[in-house]
Amino acid sequence: GENVEQHPSTLSVQEGDSAVIKCTYSDSASNYFPWYKQELGKGPQLIIDIRSNVGEKKDQRIAVTLNKTAKHFSLHITETQPEDSAVYFCAASIDTGGFKTIFGAGTRLFVKA
Amino acid sequence: GAVVSQHPSWVICKSGTSVKIECRSLDFQATTMFWYRQFPKQSLMLMATSNEGSKATYEQGVEKDKFLINHASLTLSTLTVTSAHPEDSSFYICSAEDRGNSPLHFGNGTRLTVT
Numbered sequence: 001g002e003n004v005e006q007h008p009s010t011l012s013v014q015e016g017d018s019a020v021i022k023c024t025y026s027d028s029a030s031n032y033f034p035w036y037k038q039e040l041g042k043g044p045q046l047i048i049d050i051r052s053n054v055g056e057k058k059d060q061r062i063a064v065t066l067n068k069t070a071k072h073f074s075l076h077i078t079e080t081q082p083e084d085s086a087v088y089f090c091a092a093s094i095d096t097g098g099f100k101t102i103f104g105a106g107t108r109l110f111v112k113a
Numbered sequence: 114g115a116v117v118s119q120h121p122s123w124v125i126c127k128s129g130t131s132v133k134i135e136c137r138s139l140d141f142q143a144t145t146m147f148w149y150r151q152f153p154k155q156s157l158m159l160m161a162t163s164n165e166g167s168k169a170t171y172e173q174g175v176e177k178d179k180f181l182i183n184h185a186s187l188t189l190s191t192l193t194v195t196s197a198h199p200e201d202s203s204f205y206i207c208s209a210e211d212r213g214n215s216p217l218h219f220g221n222g223t224r225l226t227v228t
Contacts, residue, residue, distance in 0.1 A: 032214045043119070043206050043219030044157070089156065098145070098162065098170075099213040105156045 006104025023090035032093035119220025136207030143209035
């Protein structure tokens with residue numbers, strides 16, 4: 001089945017710097033890749049997503065890139081702010097007779113003021 | 114839009130009792146709802162997938178008789194933890210989607226503590 005690996009597990013950056021989180025997936029049939037942000041004690045919230053027919057997508061300070069050949073996708077956050085501190089999960093969606101979303105292990109991002 | 118409400122946000126119960134957690138989609142009809150369990154500092158572990166009007170599909174290793182799921186309508190799914198034990202203490206999160214291969218909308222989770 002699909003497997004999603006996410007790195008790093010922890011990332012600490014200075015306010016204003018960029019943060020990059022990388023994920024790989026194993027099943028080339030996956031075609032939808034969302035990213036979720038989870039704050040302490042809350043459920044995850046979608047921050048950006050990308051489909052397999054697109055290589056890059058940007059929304060203000062957040063961008064996602066997808067390399068289908070290498071089965072890599074990455075989240076880029078520019079001009080980080082303390083409120084960006086949270087756990088970020090990448091995911092891959094695959095049709096198994098019903099769509100199933102497989103999550104990465106998560107990255108704990110700390111933005112130091 | 115796309116709000117999912119999950120209740121209760123936290124619950125403490127005694128060992129041997131049952132606890133029901135509700136998950137409601139407030140402004141959309143959820144074709145499918147998902148239930149997850151999350152341990153501290155870990156990822157979301159999918160427990161089961163539920164579709165309105167049909168039996169839930171459980172992931173391998175999840176006891177269907179212990180974690181009862183009912184998806185009575187397109188806006189409501191419930192998870193009942195039966196005969197809860199301390200090892201069932203965890204953070205349970207539901208999510209819903211209005212169509213396949215689309216963003217998941219998550220509830221804010223329920224922290225269950227079994228004493």
